[in-house]
Amino acid sequence: MAATKFTLYLAKITMDLILAPWPWYIGGPTIAVVLFLLLFSEKRFGMSTNLKTMCSMAGAGKKIPFFAGDWKANRWGLLVALGAAAGGFIAATYMTNGSVGLIHPDVVNELSQMGISGAGHQFMPPELFGVEALTEPKTLILLALGGFLIGFGTRYAGGCTSGHAISGLSDLQWPSLVAVIGFFVGGLLMNHLILPYIL
């Protein structure tokens, strides 16, 4: 009898792991596993370098020395990015029961006042990331601006959340701590002082 209960319990945990959103104590350690696998595959965990690699692939190195050099050495990173897209498809299509984690009620209220819906019900706000966003000029401008800042900022800083916050901090690198402080300075500025006026 006890064995049956235990089996059912194990089955429930397994189904939750596949279908329900993960708590932080599953997500965080899994990111550490990704870091581990990359380090043991002779690589570093850093996703923003791919943007530079693609600029080099497109021939930007002919005029700008920053993009010169053999991009093929970074082919592995493009494979990781391609895998990431595949993983995103798999998780969003086959590993979901439609539920999302709870979002703090204050945040839900605040966002709905700003005209952003879906908090606590959907993975992403439809106003910004639904197909309808593609025909909304204001949203397109915001997404374009955001993308530009991400591309410019990560290369200037020499890394992003994976390269600096995870890899760099794990290696106790001072420049990474400075960069992460920068991420939060910029993020807090945008979240508290700019977003309320532009959303």
Next chain:
Amino acid sequence: MKRTILYFTIGILFGITMIKSEAASWFRIYEMFQFKSFHMYGIIGAAVVLGVVITQLIKRNKLRSFFGTEIQIAPKPKLIKASLYGGIIFGLGWALTGACPGPIYVLIGAGYLPLFVVFVFALLGTYCYGLLKPRLPH
């Protein structure tokens, strides 16, 4: 070929993790910058604590990779100004779009097509950095 499969598979694990942990969710990033939830801090904190253990074990024991070579971890360039200014610029974009460079690919794969706009302009931003690099303080 073996390596191709290896890197692609690591990418799949990363992509699944970004969706399942909701680290790629715009709402989670918004909530994080509002300090209204422990979720994102827990994810990043747990990853870094375990990452420090992994990295220190590798360095102190001179561990070898899956391919038998000694694992080399190059230090980050000591460019404090660039780290700070670049970091602030990226932070602005992160809080606006809710996406870091990794989740951009993950979310496109998950079917959130407007992220493609973010991706194209991230390429443009990277290109402009390369163009302006000699004139920027590092």
